Amino acid sequence: MKWVNKGESLLFPPSCFFCHASVSKSGCCKQCLQHIKPLLSPSCLRCGQALSEGLAPGPCGKCLRFPPFQIETVSLYAYQGAVREAILIWKLGGDDAGVRWLLETARQRLKTLFQPDDLFIPVPMPLSRMQKSGQHHAADLARLLAEAAGCEWDWQLLRRHGHQARQSALSGLARRKNLRKSFCLDADYLTSMQLKGILRKPVKGRVWVVDDIMTTGATLHYASKALGVLQQPIYAFSLARTLRDR
Ligand SMILES: [Zn+2]
């Protein structure tokens, strides 16, 4: 129905998902595209930190001293420019069009990264905060990844206790302290999943702990550590990563 489409585009003219500039087709404008940095350069396999080609895949100096619990860390984009805008619009405004575009653009990479038997587990947020906001962005991300990769995801297995301060408000050392005992597996849930045969032990594919933004790496480290109960290697994934050092 051509006239309907025409009417729709008059009501909702196509715009850039990131800066809302008008464009001929909804998506990313040329200017925003210039500021989207996929993280593809050589890096430390363990923590994802960029390394020179000769030193990749690491381990890097930090991982030699204090290796993170996860055995591999992958982040899709640098948390800057349009990627930062897209994530903020999504988390604060509830519009996930930009984030979906970022995942769609990385579809090929996601296909090579994930296997159909993999399981995605979002970094949990305290239930009290989830109740208050009704939102769980890491879980939304895990669901979108699962849809893209044809994998399973589960947001109930890994839990977070207490009323921790927001990670973004804390320094590196305070983050670690805050997180050290925050995560645990829901033992009853795990047992019921195993009894139903939904969650096999060990999980056939790889277990990925998923977060939207990786800053110091402390959250992914402690969330992965709690998943160590599953007795298999844990992998970490984030949509974006700040380029500051850990
Ligand atoms: Zn734009």
Ligand SMILES: [Zn+2]
């Ligand atoms: Zn490293």
